Amino acid sequence: MSKFTSRLRQACLDELTRFANGKEYNDPFAAYVGEYWKAIGINHLDGKTTVGGIRPAWSAAFVSFCVKTAGAGDRFMYTQAHCHYVARAMDAAEKASSSFGYVARRPESYTPRVGDIVCAGRLYAKQYTYDMARMQYVADSFYPSHGDIIVDISDGHAAAVGGNLSDSVQRKRLALTPEGYLEPLTAGGKTYPWIAVLECRM
Numbered sequence: 001m002s003k004f005t006s007r008l009r010q011a012c013l014d015e016l017t018r019f020a021n022g023k024e025y026n027d028p029f030a031a032y033v034g035e036y037w038k039a040i041g042i043n044h045l046d047g048k049t050t051v052g053g054i055r056p057a058w059s060a061a062f063v064s065f066c067v068k069t070a071g072a073g074d075r076f077m078y079t080q081a082h083c084h085y086v087a088r089a090m091d092a093a094e095k096a097s098s099s100f101g102y103v104a105r106r107p108e109s110y111t112p113r114v115g116d117i118v119c120a121g122r123l124y125a126k127q128y129t130y131d132m133a134r135m136q137y138v139a140d141s142f143y144p145s146h147g148d149i150i151v152d153i154s155d156g157h158a159a160a161v162g163g164n165l166s167d168s169v170q171r172k173r174l175a176l177t178p179e180g181y182l183e184p185l186t187a188g189g190k191t192y193p194w195i196a197v198l199e200c201r202m
């Protein structure tokens with residue numbers, strides 16, 4: 001584990017402890033969500049903010065906050081949508097000269113490590129694979145997605161921390177294959193692919 005990934009892991013665990021299963025719309029947790037938004041330069045939102053009766057999704061702001069807190073500097077794209085930093089990591093995978101702090105890897109052939117970011121599609125993008133997400137971003141510059149940061153690998157599972165999970169910061173347990181790759185996602189009796197695992201290079 002590098003110094004950066006150690007700091008990133010601790011930043012995630014600190015937020016997990018601070019939130020303690022609290023809800024984004026209650027105090028003091030709403031203010032914590034406001035801190036995540038401020039990390040990407042948006043200063044007028046917090047956990048209580050509603051737009052048309054909907055609270056804006058803040059999971060990418062959470063990832064950005066943790067990566068920024070760990071000291072990534074200009075080697076990450078701090079943004080309100082995961083697909084933007086995923087696209088940068090996909091570009092980095094094709095350009096050896098890239099200084100971007102993450103490189104996108106295909107989940108069926110890469111073993112995740114602490115500090116990596118796991119990403120999957122949401123809503124109409126739930127079935128998106130690496131190539132589908134790449135194509136959609138080139139065409140439209142957006143698709144709905146979610147990302148979590150891996151904080152531990154043990155006993156055939158990866159533990160990941162993410163934001164805006166059940167209106168809170170939560171820890172997930174992700175199954176790995178015997179080879180150490182991520183198992184596909186399952187929900188409601190259906191199976192869905194991961195888009196990518198972003199390998200941390202910092």
